[in-house]
Amino acid sequence: MSHSAVAEQSTVLTEVSRGIDSPAFQAVLEEVRQRREEFDALGHVPVDMIERFKDVGIYRAATPKCFGGDALAPAEFLRMIELIAQADGSAGWVASFGSASTYLAALPFETQAKLYANGPDLVFAGGLFPIQPAEAVEGGWKVSGNWKFASGCKGADVLGVGIGGGQGGKPRTALFPAAQVEIVENWDVVGLKGTGSHDLRINGEVVSDEWTFIRGGKPNIDEPLYRYPTIAYAAQVLAVVNLGLARAALDELKDMASGRTGATGAPKLADRAYFRVETAKIEADLRSARGFFYESTTQVWDSILAANPVTNEQVSLLRLSAAQMARVAANVVQRAYTLAGIVAIYSRHPLQRYLRDSMVVTQHAFLGEGIYDGAGSVMLGVDPFPGFL
Structure with missing residues (x-):
């Protein structure tokens, strides 16, 4: 061989x-x-x-x-x-x-080579907003400020923060070794508690131009993944969290259905017609949204592999399917919680966790109500808001 x-x-x-x-x-x-x-x-x-x-x-x-x-x-x-x-x-x-x-991938090729010099398993996290103005210095930027929602920052190798000088609604990001960034531990929330989405703080650190890039900017790597729409992909990986939570909620509901009678002595959940009907409906809703989501993903990827340029319509469908799935999945969790009855009010019941977590996902800006406006604009031939495409 x-x-x-x-x-x-x-x-x-x-x-x-x-x-x-x-x-x-x-x-x-x-x-x-x-x-x-x-x-x-x-x-x-x-x-x-x-x-x-x-x-x-x-x-x-x-x-x-x-x-x-x-x-x-x-x-x-x-x-x-x-x-x-x-x-x-x-x-x-x-x-x-x-x-x-x-x-x-939008970093200079030589910078990426340095970044991955010790191996490909790199943990990158960031707090990009609010964008902070940076002072231009010779060969780079002097950076100071506070940034929010740096999910996973406590396990990161490198951290990015948003500074001025972006383009087309896409911010410039400055990249620092994690040791140069202070983590302000203030993540006190109802859902997704374990994400550690703390604030980041930097006071006067200088970063050279080669360690900055435009988030969602033109990649300097010629491989298929880096032709896939970057911001749309970032929305998809967050939306799919709700898909997992919705499936967990439905599994929990099915486990409950045959396992107990009601507190009043009523029949088991699985023996109630309304429960069976609603369970089937929410399963169908979840599978429909999941199908739209993965169908859009696969179509764009196959088109990229066929060496076709990504179109605005394709980007829009990726973003629309992500926002739609995040919302449908959250609604599935809510409906599962309602069907479960009084036992689901206890703080340690699994459905409580799924309910709290799924609501946080829908609050992310990448999955907000405005995404429907952007998608509708593309559908109707109107310019969408900056940063949508």
Whole structure:
């Protein structure tokens, strides 16, 4: 067998060992399920769990192949996050930022080579807003300010912050080693408690131009993943967290259905016609939204592989399907909670967790009501708001 054939076989074996059906990935899912209360209590997903995510390829999924990464097809990565979120929403949210290295493809090629010099498993997190003005200095920028919502920052290798000098509604991002950034631990919320989405603070650190980039800007890597719409992908990886939460809620509901009679002595849930009808309806709604979501993803990816340019209509459908799925999935969780009855009001009931977490997902700006306005604008031939495309 030739050296190239051996290398190719090795790559295939490595990918199989890291796939969603691999024992390693299934073990990670079980560990997430067992530790989710710990994540909530800590307020973040700890570093040892981040290392476990590295083991199954989460943090090389968006690293370019030229630097030893996997550069996975989006649907493959989204399915991984869907399953992790089904085990725990916070863990799914933090793992979803394994896709964020797509942003880094806009860095100069030489800078990326330095970034991945120690290996492809890079953990990047950021707090981009509010955009802070930076002082131009020779060869770079002097950066100071506070930034919010840096999910997963406590386990990151590098942190990005938003500074002035962006274009087309896309901010310039300055990249720093995590040690140069202060984490202001103020994440005190109702849902997605374990994401550790604290504030970031920097006081007068200087960053050279080569370590800044336009978020969603033109990539300097010529591989298929970096032709996939970056901002749309960023919205998708967050939306799919709600898909995992909705599936977990439905599984919980099904487990409850045959297991108990009502507090008043009423029939088991599965023996009630209204319960069966509504369960079927919400299953159909969830599968419909999921189908739209993955269909849009696959169509754009196949088009990219066929060397076609991505169209505005394709970007719009990706963003629309993400926003729609996030909302449908949250609604599914709410309906499951209602069907479960009085037992679901207890704070430690699983449906309480799914309810709180799913509501947080829909609050993200990438998935807000304005996305429907942007999508409608594209459909009707009107210019959408800046940054939509």
